[in-house]
Amino acid sequence: MAVVKLFGAWLSPYVFRVIWALKLKGIPYEYIEEDLSNKSPLLLQYNPIHKKVPVLVHDGKPICESTVILRYIDEIWPQNPLLPADPYDRAVALFWIKFADDKSPIIAKLYRTEGEEQQVVVKEWLEMLEAMEEHALIGGKKFFGGDEINMVDIAFCMVAHWLGVIEDAAGLKVFEPYKFPRVSSWIQNFKSVPVIKDNLPDTDKIVAYLKRRKEMLLTSKSN
Amino acid sequence: MAGKQKHTRTKNQLKMGEVKVLGSWSSPYGLRVQWALGLKSVEYEYIDEDLLNKSQMLLKYNPVHKKIPVLVHNGKPIAESAVILEYIEETWPQPHPLLPKDPYERAMVRFWINFLDNKDKVAPFITFFIGVGEEHKKAVNEAKELLKLYEEQVLGEKKYFGGEEIGMLDLAMGWMAYFGVIEEIVDVKILDAETFPRLHAWIQNFRAHPVIKNNLPDHDRLLQNYTEKRQRFLAYSPHTENA
Numbered sequence: 001m002a003v004v005k006l007f008g009a010w011l012s013p014y015v016f017r018v019i020w021a022l023k024l025k026g027i028p029y030e031y032i033e034e035d036l037s038n039k040s041p042l043l044l045q046y047n048p049i050h051k052k053v054p055v056l057v058h059d060g061k062p063i064c065e066s067t068v069i070l071r072y073i074d075e076i077w078p079q080n081p082l083l084p085a086d087p088y089d090r091a092v093a094l095f096w097i098k099f100a101d102d103k104s105p106i107i108a109k110l111y112r113t114e115g116e117e118q119q120v121v122v123k124e125w126l127e128m129l130e131a132m133e134e135h136a137l138i139g140g141k142k143f144f145g146g147d148e149i150n151m152v153d154i155a156f157c158m159v160a161h162w163l164g165v166i167e168d169a170a171g172l173k174v175f176e177p178y179k180f181p182r183v184s185s186w187i188q189n190f191k192s193v194p195v196i197k198d199n200l201p202d203t204d205k206i207v208a209y210l211k212r213r214k215e216m217l218l219t220s221k222s223n
Numbered sequence: 224m225a226g227k228q229k230h231t232r233t234k235n236q237l238k239m240g241e242v243k244v245l246g247s248w249s250s251p252y253g254l255r256v257q258w259a260l261g262l263k264s265v266e267y268e269y270i271d272e273d274l275l276n277k278s279q280m281l282l283k284y285n286p287v288h289k290k291i292p293v294l295v296h297n298g299k300p301i302a303e304s305a306v307i308l309e310y311i312e313e314t315w316p317q318p319h320p321l322l323p324k325d326p327y328e329r330a331m332v333r334f335w336i337n338f339l340d341n342k343d344k345v346a347p348f349i350t351f352f353i354g355v356g357e358e359h360k361k362a363v364n365e366a367k368e369l370l371k372l373y374e375e376q377v378l379g380e381k382k383y384f385g386g387e388e389i390g391m392l393d394l395a396m397g398w399m400a401y402f403g404v405i406e407e408i409v410d411v412k413i414l415d416a417e418t419f420p421r422l423h424a425w426i427q428n429f430r431a432h433p434v435i436k437n438n439l440p441d442h443d444r445l446l447q448n449y450t451e452k453r454q455r456f457l458a459y460s461p462h463t464e465n466a
Contacts, residue, residue: 049338049372061327068333075326091301091310098303099287131287 004029005057007043009036011206013104013157014066015054016199020154021070023195025077067101070151082151093152096136096144100155103128107158111170111210112217122174125163129180132159137182142189149193159183160190165203169210242267243295245281247274249440249448251398252304253292258394259311261434262319305336308391321391335377335384336395344369348398351413352405352449353456366413374422382428393429400430404445408453 006022006029008015022029034043034053046055046062055062056069058076063069074082084090106128109121136144136152144152163175177184190196242260244267246253260267272281272291284293284300293300294307296314301307312321322329338344347369350362373396378384384392399414399422406412416423429435 058327063327063330063334065334065337068330068337071333072326072330075329087310087313088296088299088301090313091306094306094309095301095303098306135287 003057003059005032006030007032007034007040007046007053007055007057009034009053011201011209012053013162016201017066017154017157018054018056018069018073019199020157020195021073021082021151023199024082024149025073025080027073027077067097067155070154074151080148082145082154084145084150093144093150096152097155099128099131099136100152100158104158107162107166110166110172110174111214118170118172122172125174129159129175129183132156133180133182137186143186149190149196153186153190156186156190160187160196161200161203162206165206166210168203169207169214239265240297241295243270244268245270245272245278245284245293245295246291247272249445250291254397254438254440255304255394256292256294256307256311257438258389258397258434259308259321259391261438262321262389263311263315264318265311265315305340305395308394312391319388321385321389321394323386323390332385332390332392335392339369339373339395348402348405351411352409353453353460355457355460363411363413367418370414370419370422374419378421378425380421383425389429389432389435393425396425397429397435400426400435401439401442401445404442404449407446408450 004022004027006015006018008019008031010033019031032040032042034040036053039051043053043055044051046057047053047064050064052064054066054069055064056072057063058072063072070082083093103124106121106124110118110125113121141147143149144156159175166172167174175183191200242265244253244256244260246257246269248271257267257269270278270280272278274291277289281291281293282289284295285291285302288302290302292304292307293302294310295301296310301310308321322332347362347365350358351366354362377392381387383389384396402414406414414422414426430439
């Protein structure tokens with residue numbers, strides 16, 4: 001049987017996307033934790049372009065970029081499909097996955113910036129939530145995938161879990177549940193799914209880590 | 224062989240339904256979609272958008288981004304060029320498949336399309352066009368590094384990025400086919416035949432394909448329009464070194 005390896009980092013939402021997909025499909029894999037401040041030669045060999053996690057290695061061949069990995073997993077192991085079968089519905093799903101991918105990096109800026117710069121980031125993030133509320137989640141579905149989660153739900157993991165964590169770390173309140181009732185419902189539903197619930201990084205650990213990083217950034221700025 | 228093609232063409236005509244493309248005459252993202260449909264002999268109605276005065280249709284079909292291209296198939300809209308290309312490939316797999324059969328190779332195509340569409344990878348070429356001074360010099364270097372990557376690691380020894388035939392990645396790289404006009408306007412050459420012989424050869428091959436050749440922005444119109452565009456940017460740029 002071909003060996004599946006996953007290079008990851010304990011706090012990365014992009015890594016968790018891949019973990020969830022592998023678990024939903026029941027695919028055994030070997031997990032290799034990377035220290036992102038001291039990347040292994042193997043990681044650099046497998047991902048020379050970006051030098052990032054996640055990297056999936058299947059049968060010795062590396063695949064990089066979480067969304068590319070998810071699509072590959074879905075094609076190789078078709079059980080529990082993560083994309084709709086209908087081509088149009090699939091296109092709509094891919095549209096929202098791309099949207100989530102384009103907007104997700106903004107979240108890191110929430111704790112890296114301050115004052116006016118931070119306000120710009122907050123505004124962008126709110127626009128993203130509005131698009132989800134007004135366009136992505138219409139139709140009263142439990143999940144983007146209908147009754148079960150699919151790749152779109154997985155792609156929006158940043159909103160479901162990491163946003164709250166980063167708000168804690170940055171001492172900000174960006175997401176007000178009453179303003180985004182559909183998104184709010186979706187987050188509750190998503191985090192109740194056993195595969196998700198049982199596979200989330202420790203919130204306190206991330207908050208502590210981000211606070212330390214912010215302090216380091218501020219210290220280096222003032223030096 | 225001709226008989227086989229004719230049969231496939233009829234099949235696509237039956238499957239076609241109503242296909243519209245909302246695009247813009249000089250946008251490489253819109254052209255990707257037109258090229259894909261052309262290669263697959265799918266007839267469509269082309270609607271040119273004035274991006275400074277967007278139509279109600281565009282705003283209705285792409286309310287999230289309000290951008291082109293949008294493909295409308297039997298009244299149902301799809302936005303994002305990379306997503307549209309995948310839809311086209313699934314809906315009209317023949318003739319001229321745009322993706323390899325092997326899932327690993329497909330992953331590589333998707334990886335590279337993601338890579339070159341990333342705004343950090345597009346930025347150096349934009350700054351090359353409208354930047355000045357130090358900013359411009361930096362952009363030239365970054366652009367050259369990217370071109371080297373595309374030449375050596377992505378294209379390699381192949382005729383096309385897709386191998387023997389034009390594939391989805393070739394369409395995504397299509398902006399290079401008329402990058403010469405930008406170089407003409409800026410009066411700086413970076414994609415030269417000596418430094419990038421393979422990319423240069425690729426451009427010639429790509430441009431020569433009948434579907435591409437008939438769907439390239441008019442050279443003179445590009446020259447005039449983009450010269451004006453550049454002048455506008457330079458006039459408003461805080462970095463312009465005033466004579």
